[in-house]
Amino acid sequence: MARSLELKVIAEGVxxxxxxxxxxxxxxxxxxxxxxxxxxxxxxFQKLLR
Structure with a gap:
């Protein structure tokens, strides 16, 4: 359904x-x-980005 509406899908709890x-x-x-x-x-978090 999301694809047909051109929506991005986010999964929580992975x-x-x-x-x-x-x-x-x-x-x-x-x-x-x-x-x-x-x-x-x-x-x-900033340390992870470096």
Missing amino acids: ETAEQLEFLQGLGCHFYQRYLHSQPLPVEE
Whole structure:
């Protein structure tokens, strides 16, 4: 449905590589949760970007 409406899809609660792979197979565009990182203070996030 999202594709037919040309919408981007965001999945929440992705915590394992298997879940990520499954969602990628469905065409999900963005992911949120602790698979890549837990919430960080701004300073720690900036360190990751360097």
